[in-house]
Amino acid sequence: MRLPGEITPSGRVLRIGLVYVALVALSTLFSVPVVWMVSSSLHKLPEVFAQPYQWIPEIPQWSNYLRAVTILPVPRFLLNTIIITVPVMAATMLSSALVAYGFARFQFPGRDLLFSLCLGTMMLPGQVTMIPLYILFARLGWVDTYLPLIVPSLFGSPFYIFLLRQFFMTIPRDSEEAALIDGASRLRIWWSIIMPQARPALATVLIFTFIGTWNDFFGPLLYLNSPEKATLTLGLNLMKTQVLGSGVVEWNVLMAASLLVLLPNVILFFFAQRHFISGISMGAGK
Amino acid sequence: MKTEHRLGFLFISPWLIGFVLFTAGPMIYSLYLSYTASSLLSPPQWVGLENYQRMFADPIFYRSLGNTAYYAFLGVPLGIVLSLGLALLLNTPARGLGIFRTLFFLPSVTNTVALSILWLWLLNPEFGLLNSALHAIGIEGPLWLQDEAWSKPALVLMSLWTVGGQMIIFLAALQGVPRELIEAASLDGAGPIRRFFAVTLPMISPALLFNLIMGLVGALQVFTQAFVMTGGVQPGSEGGPNQSTLFIVLYIYKKAFQEYDMGYASALSWALFVIITACTWVAWRFARSRVHYEGGGS
Numbered sequence: 363m364r365l366p367g368e369i370t371p372s373g374r375v376l377r378i379g380l381v382y383v384a385l386v387a388l389s390t391l392f393s394v395p396v397v398w399m400v401s402s403s404l405h406k407l408p409e410v411f412a413q414p415y416q417w418i419p420e421i422p423q424w425s426n427y428l429r430a431v432t433i434l435p436v437p438r439f440l441l442n443t444i445i446i447t448v449p450v451m452a453a454t455m456l457s458s459a460l461v462a463y464g465f466a467r468f469q470f471p472g473r474d475l476l477f478s479l480c481l482g483t484m485m486l487p488g489q490v491t492m493i494p495l496y497i498l499f500a501r502l503g504w505v506d507t508y509l510p511l512i513v514p515s516l517f518g519s520p521f522y523i524f525l526l527r528q529f530f531m532t533i534p535r536d537s538e539e540a541a542l543i544d545g546a547s548r549l550r551i552w553w554s555i556i557m558p559q560a561r562p563a564l565a566t567v568l569i570f571t572f573i574g575t576w577n578d579f580f581g582p583l584l585y586l587n588s589p590e591k592a593t594l595t596l597g598l599n600l601m602k603t604q605v606l607g608s609g610v611v612e613w614n615v616l617m618a619a620s621l622l623v624l625l626p627n628v629i630l631f632f633f634a635q636r637h638f639i640s641g642i643s644m645g646a647g648k
Numbered sequence: 649m650k651t652e653h654r655l656g657f658l659f660i661s662p663w664l665i666g667f668v669l670f671t672a673g674p675m676i677y678s679l680y681l682s683y684t685a686s687s688l689l690s691p692p693q694w695v696g697l698e699n700y701q702r703m704f705a706d707p708i709f710y711r712s713l714g715n716t717a718y719y720a721f722l723g724v725p726l727g728i729v730l731s732l733g734l735a736l737l738l739n740t741p742a743r744g745l746g747i748f749r750t751l752f753f754l755p756s757v758t759n760t761v762a763l764s765i766l767w768l769w770l771l772n773p774e775f776g777l778l779n780s781a782l783h784a785i786g787i788e789g790p791l792w793l794q795d796e797a798w799s800k801p802a803l804v805l806m807s808l809w810t811v812g813g814q815m816i817i818f819l820a821a822l823q824g825v826p827r828e829l830i831e832a833a834s835l836d837g838a839g840p841i842r843r844f845f846a847v848t849l850p851m852i853s854p855a856l857l858f859n860l861i862m863g864l865v866g867a868l869q870v871f872t873q874a875f876v877m878t879g880g881v882q883p884g885s886e887g888g889p890n891q892s893t894l895f896i897v898l899y900i901y902k903k904a905f906q907e908y909d910m911g912y913a914s915a916l917s918w919a920l921f922v923i924i925t926a927c928t929w930v931a932w933r934f935a936r937s938r939v940h941y942e943g944g945g946s
Contacts, residue, residue, distance in 0.1 A: 381740045388734065389751040392809065396755075398777050399766050411775050457662045464659025469652055480663060483671050487869055487924050489897060489917040493681065493904050494674035500688060517666020548655055577759040579872050584905060595761050599876055602765050613769050620762035627758045635750065638757060639816055646817040646858045 403427070403617035410614050423614065430619035434604070438590060439597035446511050446593060447575045453515040454522060454571045455564055461518040462526035463552045467538075477527075484520045488580075496584060510585045511578075515571075522567045525644050529563035530556060566637045566644075573627060594623050681914035688908045699915035709916065711891055712899040713923075715800065719895065720867035723804040728859055731811040735818035736844075749819070756812030764876035767806045768793070793878055796892040803873055803893065814859045821855035822848070853939040861931050868924050871897040896920050 397417075402410055404422040431437065465477050499510040533556060541551050557564070582596040589600060601619055605612050631638060657664070682699055684692035703709050734752050738745050755763065770777050771792040779789030790798040825848055833843045849856070874895050878888035886902070887894035900920065904913035 378740060378742045381737055381742060385737055385745070385748045388737070389748050392751050392755065395766060395770055395777070395809070398770070402769065413775075413780070415777075415780060461660045461663040464656050468656030468659065470656035471653065473656065476660065476664070479667070483667065485865065485928070486671065487865070487921055489869070489900055490678050490921045491671060491674035493910055493914050493917065494677040495670065496905070497677075497688065497910070498674070514666065514670050516662065517670065518663040520663075523663060548659075552659075573757060577761075579761050579876075583875075595759055598759075598761050598765065602761075602768075602876065603879070613772075613775075616765055617769065620759075620765045623762045624758050628754065631754060631757050632750075635753075638753070639820075642813050642816050643820040646820070646855060 399617050399621060402614055403621055405614050407610065407612055407614055426614045426618040427622065429612075430601075430615050430622060433615065433619075434597055434601050435590065436594070436597065436619070436622070439592055439594045442508075442591060443576060443593040443595075446508050447572060449512050450515045450575045451568050451571045453512070454519050455567050457516055457518040458522035458567060459526050459557060459560070459564065460552065462523045462530055463556060465523065466527045466530035467535075480520050480523055484524070492584070499585065505585055506587045506591060507585075508591075511575075511581050519571075521645065522570070525567065525641065526560065526563055528644065529560055533559050562637075565634070566641045569630065569634050569637045570641050572630065576626065598623050678914045679918065681911055682918050684911045686911040686914075688910065692911065695911070699912045702912060703915050703919060708891065708894070708899065709919075712894045712896045715892065715894055716868055716870070716896045718800050719803060719807075719870055720864055722801070723807045724860065724863040724867050726804065727808055727811045727814060727863055728856070730808055731814035731859070732818050732856075734811070734815045735822055738815075738819055739822040749816075752815055753812035756810040760872040761876050763806070763810070764873050767802075767809075767873075768877050771802050793893075794889055796888075796890045799878065799888045799892045803870070803877070806873060807867070807870075814863065817855050817859055818852065821852040825851040850940045853935070854941060857931070857935045857939050860935070861928055864927050864931060865924055868920070868927065869897050870895050871901065874898050875901070896923075 401417050401419070403426055404424070405416075405419045405426075406423055409416060409419060461480075465473065465480075495510070496505075499505055502509075504510050504513075537555055538551050541555060542548075546554075577595055578593070579595050579599070582593045583599075586592055586596060589597075592600060598619055602616060605616055681692060683694060683696060685695050685698070686692035738749050738752075771779075773779055773789065773791045773794065776789075776792075778792070782789040792802040793799050829847050829851070830843055833847045838846060874888070874893045875886050875898060878893040879886035886898060896916070897920070900913050900916045903909045903916060
């Protein structure tokens with residue numbers, strides 16, 4: 363006899379079949395914009411506007427990509443982005459790991475309160491601090507330099523502090539205590555015992571910091587005025603403004619440029635999907 | 649001070665200094681600025697409540713609030729329903745679902761400016777893919793971003809394309825629901841819909857609350873899409889037809905960094921801060937008694 367809520371074997375197969383159909387339909391909807399983007403980027407300009415639209419170009423126009431990187435000084439934008447991203451990644455990781463170690467392993471008055479405060483600042487909308495910070499950096503003469511985009515990363519980032527503290531708490535204390543007895547300093551223990559064991563968590567921090575900095579728009583928009591100092595993301599917006607302002611909009615070139623900016627994200631994502639997922643789940647699990 | 653205490657403070661000192669320099673100090677200064685008339689060049693002049701009075705009488709402020717509320721209250725619930733739906737599909741015990749997870753998740757880890765340019769092209773009234781597809785099934789698509797009535801739905805549509813992060817959070821929560829509970833409900837005669845509402849939904853309610861609050865906080869601060877997609881060639885033209893995509897953060901940006909009206913912009917940003925805090929608090933209060941946490945803690 364079958365219980366009322368139970369599913370028969372054939373019902374089960376049918377259900378899984380329906381799930382596959384739904385997934386294929388939905389994932390097609392999610393992917394079509396990207397396929398169209400690639401297709402547009404390889405067309406000649408008149409073909410982009412052709413009705414009905416030909417999805418596969420007769421001759422792929424790879425020269426659109428060449429035009430996308432020469433219409434504005436994209437190699438320069440790339441260099442600028444790297445000049446910002448690399449120090450921000452290193453500084454965020456090191457400073458956040460130092461602070462996380464402090465919260466994970468030391469007893470001091472007010473620690474739990476300070477840690478809650480640190481978590482609380484994660485929820486703080488950036489708009490309440492952006493105007494005074496802009497005035498501060500303007501007074502320091504830092505506007506139109508990379509300093510406002512790099513220097514704050516020396517002071518740790520609440521989400522990564524949280525993430526690393528949780529990870530450090532899971533590392534057994536045995537080898538640390540042995541090293542303390544041998545007379546090692548806490549800084550040395552942090553660097554040579556804790557940090558090597560925390561590699562997976564540090565990798566998550568580096569990946570998220572890379573994505574955040576590489577794709578940041580608001581920071582460069584506020585602080586970088588000279589076009590030749592622009593990052594890729596800011597430069598892409600400059601290109602959009604320039605191309606939209608011309609007579610016939612070169613959507614093929616805009617799509618090629620956008621794809622080039624997306625590419626490092628996509629490559630990183632495919633190699634490190636696990637880190638993306640664990641980082642996001644950690645954020646929600648607190 | 650004990651060495652242990654001193655060392656602890658030393659290790660957290662980067663954050664502590666950063667907190668004072670880049671968070672607490674600026675917050676206090678921004679509150680002060682909101683009571684002043686202040687441009688970048690001249691020193692701030694105390695004007696008392698004038699900025700706040702001006703704000704409550706400013707029709708564009710109300711317009712931007714209305715736009716933001718429209719975007720958040722339409723986009724966040726739809727985003728939650730979609731991401732939960734995708735997560736439920738992916739939580740089926742079947743093979744080869746990893747590829748679908750990747751496809752759904754991918755748009756949400758990319759560059760907002762690049763995606764905005766893509767959507768600008770997708771939503772192009774004449775040649776865009778969306779209206780071409782609508783045309784193929786006999787519907788004349790709207791002007792989307794160039795139409796006051798359709799510009800916000802267009803941005804909501806785009807936001808639905810980037811729900812991958814929320815989906816991952818739901819999926820992780822769904823995978824944490826014990827199978828025995830579902831099976832027990834089955835044995836008690838509960839059908840799939842009943843099981844979902846009586847067992848699964850309460851079990852994943854912490855993830856639901858998290859996505860709701862983070863979704864609201866994010867939507868209330870929407871900026872980049874509106875700036876890139878509805879900005880014309882002239883600086884200052886951002887905000888779309890009849891200011892229909894002038895969201896509150898975009899308005900703050902224009903006041904502060906295009907007009908250098910720092911005092912008024914600070915008052916606006918404090919209004920936004922109060923609104924975000926209030927929304928979070930209401931969502932939290934509403935949910936607190938209804939959210940189920942493992943182990944019965946609060």
